[in-house]
Amino acid sequence: MSAIKIIKASNTIITMDPAKPRAEAVAFDSETGVILAVGDFKDLCTKFPDVHTDDVTTVKVLMPGFIDPHNHPVSSGATTQPPAYWIAPYVTRETNGKKEYPYKTWPLVEDFFRTINGDEKIPHDQPLIFNGLDRMLQGAPELRRDTLDNYFPDRPVLVLDNSGHAAYFNTKLIEGNPDTFPDKKPIGNPTGGSFGTYTAEDQKDDNKLVVGESNGRAYETPAIMSVLNKAQLGLAIPNALRSAALWYALMAKNGITMTSEHTYGANMLEYYVALAKAPHSPLRVGLYHMSTDTSGEPGDKLEYPSDSPGLEARLWKQGIKLWADGSPWVGNLAASFPYQDSKTVNDAQIPRDPGGTKNLNYTPAQLDAILDKYVWMGWQFAFHCNGDVALDVVLDAYQRALVRYGRLGTDHRWRVEHCGACRGDQFARAAGLGIMISLPPFQFIYWGDLLDGEIFSPEIGSQWVRAGDAVRAGARVSFHNDGSVSPPKPLLNIQMMVTRRPTSPKGKVHGPEQAVTLHDALMAHTMNAAYHLRRDHDLGSITVGKLADFVALSDDPYNVHPEFISELEVNGTWSNGKRIDPDAFVSNFPDDSTSPTKPHPHLAVFRRCC
Ligand SMILES: [Zn+2]
Ligand SMILES: [Zn+2]
Incomplete structure (x- = not known):
């Protein structure tokens, strides 16, 4: 057996690399995880004559592993997996x-x-x-x-x-x-x-x-x-680590190879280290430290345990997380428009008036103070904002800080999260400031039919999650599922942002002008998501020199009707050149309260977001 492996696609490889968009095979070093060659199968066999047939895996379609750039794996596991x-x-x-x-x-x-x-x-x-x-x-x-x-x-x-x-x-x-x-x-x-x-x-x-x-x-x-x-x-929650492992496995089974923890606190480190070190660990995880964490200093560098060298490529601190407002589903988003006077809204006992600035979690002066504390350390920021009023206030604060620290036009990659209610002119302003936009297709998928006329007026509701506007604004757009707010389903997100039809295949299309091309939708879960997590240099596309994180699919999404993209099967993932067995990964964390891998339970498991 050689350390060099080849995956051959009987149908196609979609590389997401514009220099070579399609290929037949990819060769990589399964020890280092580095991609060595991308091209025709015959050429790769000639180039690597020692590769034996046992080292060749055949799949139908191969893509770079999907990336969910905004998730909460530990709390998602604790609150969705048994015994919850x-x-x-x-x-x-x-x-x-x-x-x-x-x-x-x-x-x-x-x-x-x-x-x-x-x-x-x-x-x-x-x-x-x-x-x-x-x-x-x-x-x-x-x-x-x-x-x-x-x-x-x-x-x-x-x-x-x-x-x-x-x-x-x-x-x-x-x-x-x-x-x-x-x-x-x-x-x-x-x-x-x-x-x-x-x-x-x-x-x-x-x-x-x-x-x-x-x-x-x-x-x-x-x-x-x-x-x-x-x-x-x-x-x-007797074994929160096993619960988290089950969530990792669920993400892997949906084709995901990299994600984030968007409510990281220092007391979660032992969980994430244990999950990263276990055999068959399916995910790389970038951590966004909550500015409000009381268990550790958000600005500090991650301290890796001395017995775990080389974890940086799988687990790293990426930025600082803040919340501008609340959620559209409980009535505390900071928006400029009211809820509808409808049965849905009234039965849910949601106040109808526009939340506006009264639903903001911070004053502009408080925002400036938080940004001041961390900008000079070089951290990326990720700001939860659902309402249009919230985004205005966040962009104002970002702009002030970028000017104050001379960082306008630099590669800062500061992010805004969700922005379900935000407008194209706001996205254009964000793009002009170099701000990354991570959108929540799930808000459209699960609430879309109600949003359009029942929760909000059709003018607002039909447009919810304006992916079309964001792409046209020139922003780098990613999509996320924000577990546990929605299940991790990148293929469903891709389908819905292409079709804008939440009840497939016969329901209503909401805001067709907000649809995006299949290419842009795939970018949102591959290259653009890697860019948001600052891993575009080594992940996000199948390119020589990058790392071998892949997903195998049952068919080419370009060859199925868009309404059926989510029906494609995920036939496996690879992380750093190793084929992942999600169930073997879970078995590292036995369902046994005496397991030595079990950290003490703590309240970190309830941190969520949206
Ligand atoms: Zn979140
Ligand atoms: Zn959020």
Whole structure:
């Protein structure tokens, strides 16, 4: 066996390298992971005569591995993989070869709650975590402690809103965490978060409710993170490392070879190191350190454990993460336009007025201070902003900082994240400042039919996720799934940004002018995403000298009807020249509470984003 391997494509290799867009075969060194040659199979065999037939793998179509440049793998694993329950409306289950949506509506979720509560096999003291409640898509009310008590009278339960911006919990959970809820009353609101309490109004409706006690609601990460205490968390998520490994495997099975952690805190390092070092580790991960992290200094360089040399190519700190506003699904995005007066919006109990600047997390002066702290260190910034008002404020702050530090026109690659409601003129301004735009096709995919006229006016809603405008503005655009807000599905993102038809194949096309070409959509999950993570020099295309991260597909996306791109099968991935077995990777982290690889549980697993 030679260290040199060849992959031959029976159909084609799509290299994403403009100098040589198509090829038949690629040769690479499986020890160093470096691509040695790209071209015709015969020529490669002549060039590398020692390569034996055992060293040749044949696939149908090969591409550079997909890149999801904005994700949250550790928290996604903890909140979607067993023993947590993923109850998002788009979660699918195969029954007798038929695809079903077991949590599509609130009544189905209610049935599931009752089934789980009646399951004798689940220990009664184990807090249960349900993640993915979506008030708009499922038609669910805003849950409260007393409503949850109806389903779960005697075991602690936490329900996480799909947006990541709200959580709901019952009386048993409150009683089990007197640190946060002494006498069942929240200790006070942490910076950037808040707890709900029963009001006199609530008591008028139900005289058993006590004014000032927790009503079982928490908003934003700082509050959500303290709903469970350490003991409860340890019972609820006994092996967060295995949960994360399951999420890595899910990403790999969807063709992804590189991603990010967009809510990194220093106390997550042991997780990411363990995941990066394990055999068959499928992902390279760039870390964006939250500016609000209290477990370590966000500006510090990553300290690699001394027993783990050479991890830098698989795990590195890429930048600093900030949040400008909230989410369109719970009503706290900073936008210039109102919600519709519709059944969907009213049933979800979302305030209709335009959030505007009152939904901003920072004042301009606070933004300047944060940027001042890190610009000189050379870090890239990544700024969550959903609303158009938020993007204006962020671009203003970016512009001031770029001028202040003489960095206009330099290769800074500062990013803005999501921008679902943002406009073409804003993208043109961003592109002019050299700002990278990472868009959320999932907002269009899962909410698109409702956005257009039901959640927002058609003028706003049909245009949601203006990929066409962003590409025309000359910005380098990437796409992301922002796990666990949506499942990692690059092929679905690509399809939807090409077709603009969320309900395929017969539904309505929303904002056809915001569609992009297949080439631009593929770029958004390969070269452009690599560029955003500052890995375009060694990843993102199949090019001699770059690293061998690949995905094999069942067909050429250019040869199938765009409505069926997401039906293509992922036939495997390679990371640094090694074929990945996702299940073998998961088996490194046995489902066993005595596993020596298991770090102590901590609250970092609840950090999400959008
Ligand atoms: Zn995020
Ligand atoms: Zn976000």
